[in-house]
Ligand code: IMP
């Protein structure tokens with residue numbers, strides 16, 4: 001396939017930001033970084049929906065890095081009007097696992113205001129998690145509204161609305177194997 005830096009899907013122009021190969025290489029490095037912390041009795045909690053592909057790849061890379069975590073899922077929604085976050089976080093689906101005394105790794109797609117991850121981290125701390133690590137694919141700097149930073153991070157993300165590799169714009173574009181940005185229509 002020829003190299004394409006931009007493609008048109010459903011009438012939207014999508015620019016490629018991070019390619020499949022770049023993402024795969026970062027995921028491997030992050031898995032090694034997590035393994036180096038030697039987490040004990042680790043529970044991995046992908047924060048759905050946007051993190052599902054990153055989490056699927058990272059969890060398998062963690063296996064290759066020698067880890068054997070349990071996995072449970074949480075669905076959080078931070079209410080958004082199209083592409084802006086409102087600040088309120090709701091639990092749409094909670095984990096079924098007891099986190100008391102355990103190391104937990106939260107996985108999310110993007111750290112932007114930080115409200116989503118801060119909310120999830122506080123929730124797990126209140127339930128007695130021993131240590132809660134956070135891994136995000138992307139960090140969009142300049143929007144932090146909560147006191148949080150990711151322990152493990154894929155890439156710094158430019159201030160654009162991104163899609164693909166699990167992330168959506170109104171539930172579209174999750175299937176793209178790369179991270180792209182939507183070129184705003186004139
Ligand atoms: P925050 O850190 O609580 O502001 O929320 C980050 C969440 O907002 C992420 O988990 C994404 O679900 C969503 N989000 C933020 N920026 C984007 C974007 O550019 N594309 C798609 N989703 C985004």
Ligand code: MG
Pocket residue numbers: 047048049050051108109110116
């Ligand atoms: Mg999300």
